Amino acid sequence: MNNHKYFQKTIENHVLSVTYKRPTTFMELLEKSFNCDPVLLKDTLSELTDADMIYEVDEQGPAVRYQSRKKAGSQSEHELYFSVGYSEPCQNVSLAHSEMMQLQDMVTKILDSLPEPTPVYSQWWFSQKSYQKLVKLLLSLTEGRSPIAFVACPTLGCLFSHFSCQPMTIFDIDEVILTKLMNHCCSKSATLVCYDISDRPDTQFKDKFQLVFVDPPWSRTSLRTFLLRTSTLLSPGGTLAISLPPVFTRPTIKEERQNLLVLASKLGLSVRSTLPGFTEYSVPSFEQVAYQGCGITLREPWRSGDLFIFTKTGESSLYVPPPITKSCRWDQYRYGARRLFLKRDGCSEDGVPSIRAIHGFEDLIYRTTSTRTTSWTSASLVSTRNCIAHAHGRKDLSAILGNVFKENGQDITTDFATGMSPEIRELVSIMLKIPNPQKRAAEKCLNPQTEKISQQS
Secondary structure, eight states: OOHHHHHHHHHHHHHHHHHHHSOEEHHHHHHTSTTOOHHHHHHHHHHHHHTTSEEEEOOOSSSOEEEESSOOOSSOHHHHHTSSSBOOTTTTOOOOHHHHHHHHHHHHHHHHTSOOOOGGGTOOOBOHHHHHHHHHHHHHHOOTTOOEEEESOHHHHHHHTTTOOSOEEEEESOHHHHHHHHHHTOOTTEEEEEOOTTSOOOGGGTTOEEEEEEOOOOSHHHHHHHHHHHHTTEEEEEEEEEEEOOTTSSTTHHHHHHHHHHHHHHTTEEEEEEEEEEEEEOOOHHHHHHHHTTTOOOOSOOEEEEEEEEEEOSOOOOSSOOOOOOOOEEEEEEETTEEEEEEESSSSOSSSOEEEOBTTBTTOBOOOOOSOSHHHHHOOEEETTSBEEEEESHHHHHHHHHHHSOSTTOOHHHHHHHHSOHHHHHHHHHHTTOOOHHHHHHHOOOOOOEEEEEOOO
């Protein structure tokens, strides 16, 4: 049986086991399904219902509940995978009531200060519950005045800077997010560094940090790259905590995780503990749009990661590190909290500026959050509302967008009327989910703040 067939069969057994215990709604099932794609889970549930292995329970309520006619298997795939080595280092750490209230208020302040997360950088912010657990975990892992690094988790680093006086450095590729945090939220103990993980880190950071916390994008190449780069930041005897995708994320993920553990060993890292489902994520706007297009409404957190905690016990044995693919460069333009990203890849630079739909996405909505598809790879214009398109004549288009999104409080209707062709104006409105500019004045539904922000060269 190949990976995909085995993967599908395992998910079917999992669905049968969960729904056998008690009647279960789709969202309840999704929360217990270890990052299984909602569309795949919905299709699996439908197939099992059609096969009369699951039936709808006749109960009153807003959501349909499902019950399986038989239980499949004795242990879930996830329970088997974590049957050895589980421990929770933060179980003896507690926060006072006043500290909990401060934490909740600070999380709200941080997230309210930021523009929308972007699929370009795979930005999922943690849930309120997860921030609380992570602060307790970090307090249990820190020692004295030893320096700490946060990589690709700027909101957590900013939050923790208010609960510890230890020197900390926050690394992230999104200069806009870092600037917002620096100006509004971070304490003086934090230093913020705009850093692309595909670049070599500055030598001043080599072996510097006693604790490194990493929340990488979950693509195969990103996971390997982040593990390679962040291991060099860690001092001997230091601790590396990294969030990895659970076993139902995709058919190949178990093999990928095993390869990552082998790589970690070669980097001188040994597993100290594993915390399944420890990092829980809120639903960003782009994920909501992606699955709304598939008939699935996501509001409450459902996605979670497995936290692996390593100790650096030895020197790296990798004399020739595997090659690292260079990241794409993006310019970004902000309209209120919404953002538009234009790729600088050297293609379609010259010519008449235009925006064209990608085949299969004529309505511009990208109905997944995966970065592994050819459609995503070929997209050169992406919005935080999960719309994608081809951009042509990038040089002139960049100038147009830069002119339109240039001043805070500027009336977007006037800009759209004078700064863009009707075709570009309409498509940009769709990608940012802006109401028809002709109706905007009458509706008075938006109060935009616009600014062009260009990512690092």
